[in-house]
Amino acid sequence: xxxxxxxxxxxxxxxxxxxxxxxxxxxxxxxxxxxxxxxxxxxxxxxxxxxxxxxxxxxxxxxxxxxxxxxxxxxxxxxxxxxxxxxxxxxxxxxxxxxxxxxxxxxxxxxxxxxxxxxxxxxxxxxxxxxxxxxxxxxxxxx
Numbered sequence: 516x517x518x519x520x521x522x523x524x525x526x527x528x529x530x531x532x533x534x535x536x537x538x539x540x541x542x543x544x545x546x547x548x549x550x551x552x553x554x555x556x557x558x559x560x561x562x563x564x565x566x567x568x569x570x571x572x573x574x575x576x577x578x579x580x581x582x583x584x585x586x587x588x589x590x591x592x593x594x595x596x597x598x599x600x601x602x603x604x605x606x607x608x609x610x611x612x613x614x615x616x617x618x619x620x621x622x623x624x625x626x627x628x629x630x631x632x633x634x635x636x637x638x639x640x641x642x643x644x645x646x647x648x649x650x651x652x653x654x655x656x657x658x
Contacts, residue, residue, distance in 0.1 A: 517544045526550065533557035539570040549577045556582050
């Protein structure tokens with residue numbers, strides 16, 4: 516958690532659900548951040564402490580919601596992840612700043628994208644298909 520406070524000074528949303536977090540004390544190192552939203556559902560801390568939300572509101576003065584509830588316990592609009600508009604007006608593409616893997620974000624994804632193919636040709640990274648590569652290797656041996 517210490518890394519977040521130094522490497523992500525502008526962090527304002529933290530979705531850390533379904534982990535093994537059992538104590539609010541682990542978040543004390545983040546109090547210098549202006550966290551506004553935190554989601555903790557599925558952690559032992561949530562299951563074992565019915566007042567956990569108050570602990571976080573006391574710890575983070577800037578906090579607006581814990582697990583999509585405000586200080587009074589009222590449901591607030593949740594952050595949408597993956598291709599829709601965020602509740603603070605920011606548009607997110609699927610996999611972009613939404614906590615999803617960027618699998619296939621770089622390199623060839625096997626789909627034969629024209630952009631990927633053109634970039635590879637410019638960089639000289641084109642590869643022969645496996646069957647053609649074997650034939651080319653056999654021709655070299657014969658010569």
